[in-house]
Amino acid sequence: MSTNPGNPRAEDVVAFVDAHWGGPCAGCSIELVGHDGVLSLFLGFSDAPRCVACLAQLHGRERAAFLRHAASSIRRLACFRAGWEHADRRLASASGWPEERLPAALRMDVAPSDQGPERAPSHPAGPSDFAGAEAAFDAGDRACGELALELKRRLGLLSEGERLHLIATDLGAREDLPAWCRLTGHRLVRAEPPHYLIARRSHSHGESP
Numbered sequence: 001m002s003t004n005p006g007n008p009r010a011e012d013v014v015a016f017v018d019a020h021w022g023g024p025c026a027g028c029s030i031e032l033v034g035h036d037g038v039l040s041l042f043l044g045f046s047d048a049p050r051c052v053a054c055l056a057q058l059h060g061r062e063r064a065a066f067l068r069h070a071a072s073s074i075r076r077l078a079c080f081r082a083g084w085e086h087a088d089r090r091l092a093s094a095s096g097w098p099e100e101r102l103p104a105a106l107r108m109d110v111a112p113s114d115q116g117p118e119r120a121p122s123h124p125a126g127p128s129d130f131a132g133a134e135a136a137f138d139a140g141d142r143a144c145g146e147l148a149l150e151l152k153r154r155l156g157l158l159s160e161g162e163r164l165h166l167i168a169t170d171l172g173a174r175e176d177l178p179a180w181c182r183l184t185g186h187r188l189v190r191a192e193p194p195h196y197l198i199a200r201r202s203h204s205h206g207e208s209p
């Protein structure tokens with residue numbers, strides 16, 4: 001069974017989901033299901049995937065709200081959506097839907113309750129913004145989880161409010177980055193693809209090193 005043939009990024013997400021399904025959460029050791037894998041990849045935890053509850057806690061958020069927010073973001077992101085749909089199908093064919101851990105209402109084939117567009121901030125041009133950033137990272141055409149992992153690592157080296165000038169040529173970054181920042185709490189200050197300016201969030205979000 002192949003998902004979205006012709007979209008190699010989506011195939012990578014599906015492969016990641018399958019590779020980690022049933023493995024232990026790096027935080028609490030619970031068995032991971034596919035949706036945990038998609039969110040781990042999206043948020044930059046591909047090196048140590050975690051369950052939704054642990055991911056929410058790391059970002060200082062309440063689990064149910066974090067999961068709803070994540071699902072509504074992932075609906076709009078082609079490659080992660082393919083992974084989520086794959087996880088929906090695989091979980092639906094398993095012995096029972098774990099409603100408590102993952103409400104079935106968050107399946108991608110269920111109409112979403114909130115459907116606001118994922119927008120990058122827009123500001124009048126000001127090239128000095130990028131020049132004034134405390135750090136810079138040319139990510140080339142890295143995409144999906146690979147970009148998130150490196151972005152998370154590099155933002156982790158900054159102090160609160162310091163800015164990273166990111167150059168990311170992958171087209172998916174235009175949609176992925178605003179959603180990623182909304183979920184992680186980092187602030188997308190400016191987006192002029194392929195240039196992005198991201199301010200590090202407060203340490204009070206509870207991220208451990």
Ligand SMILES: [Zn+2]
Pocket residue numbers: 025026027028029030050051052053054055
């Ligand atoms: Zn966990």
